[in-house]
Amino acid sequence: xxxxxxxxxxxPDENGFVTTGVLDAAGAxxxxxxxxxxxxxxxxxxxxxxxxRLHVERGGSECFRLERSYGHLSLSLPSGALIVDGQLAxxxxxxxxxxxxxxxxxxxxDYLGMLRACEPDPSDWPGLVVEQMGPAHxxxxxxxxxxxxxxxxxxxxx
Numbered sequence: 001x002x003x004x005x006x007x008x009x010x011x012p013d014e015n016g017f018v019t020t021g022v023l024d025a026a027g028a029x030x031x032x033x034x035x036x037x038x039x040x041x042x043x044x045x046x047x048x049x050x051x052x053r054l055h056v057e058r059g060g061s062e063c064f065r066l067e068r069s070y071g072h073l074s075l076s077l078p079s080g081a082l083i084v085d086g087q088l089a090x091x092x093x094x095x096x097x098x099x100x101x102x103x104x105x106x107x108x109x110d111y112l113g114m115l116r117a118c119e120p121d122p123s124d125w126p127g128l129v130v131e132q133m134g135p136a137h138x139x140x141x142x143x144x145x146x147x148x149x150x151x152x153x154x155x156x157x158x
Contacts, residue, residue, distance in 0.1 A: 001075060001077060001079065001080075001082060001101065002142065002150045004063070004064065004077045004078070004079060005063070005064055005075070005077070005142070005150050005152065006150050006151075007063075008036065008056050008058050008063030008064060009032075009036060009038075009056060009063075009150075009151055009152065009153060010032055010034060010036065010151075011150070011151050012151065018139075018151065018154050019032065019033075019154070020032075020137065020139075020154045020155060020156045021036070021037075021038065021153065021154065021155045021156075022155065022156055022157070023044060023046075023138070023155040023156065023157040025158075026043055027040065027043035027044040027045055027157075028040055028043055028044075030044075030153055030155035034058075035058060035059060036056065036057070036058045036063075037056070037057050037058075038054055038055075038056050038153045038155070039054060039055050039056070039057065040052070040053070040054050041053035041054065041055075044138070044155075046133070046138045046157060047133050047138065049068075049133075049138070049140060050068075050069070050070065051068070051069045051070075052066070052067070052068045052069075052140070053065075053066075053067045053068075054066055054067075054152075054153070056153070063077070063078075064076060064077045066140075066152060068140075071085060071086055072084070072085050075142075077101075079101060080100075080101025080102065080103075081099065081101060082098070082099070082100065082101055082118065083097075083098065083099040084096065084097075084098050085097045085098075096108060096109060096110075096114060098114045098118055100117070100118035101118065102118075104118075106118070132154060136156055136157055136158065137154070137155070137156055137157075138154075138155055138157065139151065139152070139153055139154035139155060140152040140153055
């Protein structure tokens, strides 16, 4: 799954240089030089990243859709969707439900066990959401993938 995301959005190079897109003034989209565009369902207002719904297009085709809110993460790709719902408590997850790319649904407090059942290759699991913020820069990464972290978007703004 995460490899599909990485093929759509420019990823950091071997030196760690991050290619960024430019967030439009309305916060509705972030455009990259290679033609990739991130569209936000609701205007992105830095530094708000908690409730986020977006889809990414490259070459006029949708690559993936990501939705994030407290206790919910949904990643939809042409190959399927992974949806995680649950309550987070200190040092544990409670009442987790995962819908796998094949459409099967699992419910348990064992998050890693459910991910293993969905996707046997742990390098392809989306993990923690990592927010990027700095002066005139905002972005979001998912831990996991072959490089250890996959960039979902990175945008500069004025």
